[in-house]
Amino acid sequence: MKFQHVRLKxxxxxxxxxxxxxxxxxxxxxxxxxxxxxxAGRLELQTGIKRRGYWPxxxxxxxxxxxxxxxxxxxxxxxxxxxxxxxxVCRDFLEPATASMVHHxxxxxxxxxxxxxxxxxxxxxxxxxxxxQQIEAGHIKAALIVSGENSGPLLLKTLEILRxxxxxxxxxxxxxxxxxxxxxxxxxxxxxxxxxxxxxPKIVGGHTLTDSSAVELCQxxxxxxxxxxxxxxxxxxxxxxALARATxxxxxxxxxxxxxxxxHQVGSTHRRGFQEALGVVDVPDFMTFPDYGNTGxxxxxxxxxxxxxxxxxESGDRVALTGxxxxxxxxxxxxxxx
Numbered sequence: 001m002k003f004q005h006v007r008l009k010x011x012x013x014x015x016x017x018x019x020x021x022x023x024x025x026x027x028x029x030x031x032x033x034x035x036x037x038x039x040a041g042r043l044e045l046q047t048g049i050k051r052r053g054y055w056p057x058x059x060x061x062x063x064x065x066x067x068x069x070x071x072x073x074x075x076x077x078x079x080x081x082x083x084x085x086x087x088x089v090c091r092d093f094l095e096p097a098t099a100s101m102v103h104h105x106x107x108x109x110x111x112x113x114x115x116x117x118x119x120x121x122x123x124x125x126x127x128x129x130x131x132x133q134q135i136e137a138g139h140i141k142a143a144l145i146v147s148g149e150n151s152g153p154l155l156l157k158t159l160e161i162l163r164x165x166x167x168x169x170x171x172x173x174x175x176x177x178x179x180x181x182x183x184x185x186x187x188x189x190x191x192x193x194x195x196x197x198x199x200x201p202k203i204v205g206g207h208t209l210t211d212s213s214a215v216e217l218c219q220x221x222x223x224x225x226x227x228x229x230x231x232x233x234x235x236x237x238x239x240x241x242a243l244a245r246a247t248x249x250x251x252x253x254x255x256x257x258x259x260x261x262x263x264h265q266v267g268s269t270h271r272r273g274f275q276e277a278l279g280v281v282d283v284p285d286f287m288t289f290p291d292y293g294n295t296g297x298x299x300x301x302x303x304x305x306x307x308x309x310x311x312x313x314e315s316g317d318r319v320a321l322t323g324x325x326x327x328x329x330x331x332x333x334x335x336x337x338x
Contacts, residue, residue, distance in 0.1 A: 002205035002254065006132040008335065009197035011305050012071025014064050014186030016053025020155065025180055032162050036170050043180060048268030052183035052293030054152035061090040062101035064148030064186035069106050072144065072188035078107060082140030083131055084114040087123030088147035089296045091116060102146055120325035121264055123147060123297030124189065125206070125333050131191050132203050142192040149296040151182040154220070178218070178233050181267055183293025187301040204255060204334040209247045211328045214239040218326040237270055240324040241277045247330040248278045251320070255334040258283065258320035262307060265289035265299040286312050313337045
């Protein structure tokens with residue numbers, strides 16, 4: 001799909017309250033490491049992740065998303081926001097939509113439609129495509145997309161399992177490693193019609209492909225305070241990179257080759273495999289996973305925002321936002337920098 005009149009006007013980030021380093025995680029798992037004869041330092045060596053953030057127990061995703069949303073809105077007229085999408089993996093509850101909490105806390109208009117959109121790590125970019133269609137069609141002037149990801153419950157539960165379950169083996173521990181890479185962040189994107197933000201990045205369009213045969217490779221379940229995720233990391237990476245390659249081929253048919261890439265942040269091994277499969281080793285990218293881990297649906301927008309703040313982009317840059325989410329789905333979004 002392609003767009004002519006959609007702009008990414010502004011954004012906001014809410015950083016986690018606490019961070020846990022890979023060394024600190026391995027210190028907590030010292031007895032397990034000794035029993036399984038695992039070398040210290042392997043977690044950071046394998047993933048490239050130095051630390052990951054989390055919020056205290058009881059922190060609601062809606063409060064994280066709201067904080068980011070306030071920063072994105074700034075002085076923009078709230079009455080012009082016609083759509084609110086809460087797009088994170090983490091939610092306050094099953095019903096009602098967490099977006100309703102964010103809507104209330106932000107004080108948005110009664111005319112602002114809202115819903116939750118869940119699509120693993122692709123939630124925000126999937127929501128961006130839906131919002132862009134609404135703006136392009138003239139149905140709304142602006143849309144706010146928010147995400148509030150908190151890895152705390154998953155991280156703490158995984159540490160508990162690995163410390164206390166004596167049946168864990170060198171083989172079975174592998175399915176928990178991905179859970180130790182998950183980080184936290186709140187992000188918000190404000191998308192508007194070009195008439196409201198002519199000097200903002202242009203959302204040119206995007207492509208999505210799905211391989212649902214890989215749905216068993218990564219699955220999470222639980223409650224707000226008790227989350228568990230099991231992942232076949234090797235098979236997931238292989239299937240994900242293959243799907244990304246196919247999506248990339250479709251993407252290049254409609255959009256010029258980008259000169260900058262922002263990829264979903266998983267870890268160093270995934271980054272290398274992704275770059276090699278797509279043939280983009282020579283295309284500059286930007287990383288946040290060393291300091292934030294894999295922040296789920298917040299990862300792509302967070303990395304775009306951090307890259308922008310760091311001066312990574314120049315006027316006229318063609319930027320590809322590339323993501324892979326459990327399920328599996330791959331989405332690539334084309335932006336042009338003003």
